[in-house]
Amino acid sequence: MGEKPSMPKESSRHESKKPFKMPPMPHMPMKDMYKHIMPTMPHRHVKEPYMYQHLLELKGRRVEVATQCKTVKGKLKAVFPDHVLVEMDRREYHIRLKTICFVSPLLDP
Incomplete structure (x- = not known):
């Protein structure tokens, strides 16, 4: 009447089983692992996208930049996500x- 339910005993067959082990993989650095799937692109975050786009349209032209x-x-000469390169008097x-x-x-003159 007052017997507790007993847990099923594991068979000795499970005890002799070895844990799963991953097969050996060729060494490949993590950064190169997905290179064939997706080429690496530099992360570029532009804080002022409209100004950046407008400057790209003016690239190669003579401009006046007021700071x-x-x-x-x-x-x-060049437009980067955070700065521009302007050449004036060979500087x-x-x-x-x-x-x-x-x-x-x-x-243009």
Whole structure:
């Protein structure tokens, strides 16, 4: 009457079984593991996408870039997610996007 239900006993067959082990895999660094599936792309986060797009359209043209401390007139050589490269009088100026007040295209001479 007062017997407790007993748990089923595991057979000795399960005790002799070895735990599952993964088969050996060729060494491949994690960064190269999915290279064949998806090519690596640099992570580019643009904080001002409209200004960035407008600057890309002006690339290669002469522009006037006004910052908080100076105005630079020259050729817009390159546009990066956080800055632009303007060449003026054979000198290159790297100007951060967040310091730009305005950009205006200049008429080519």
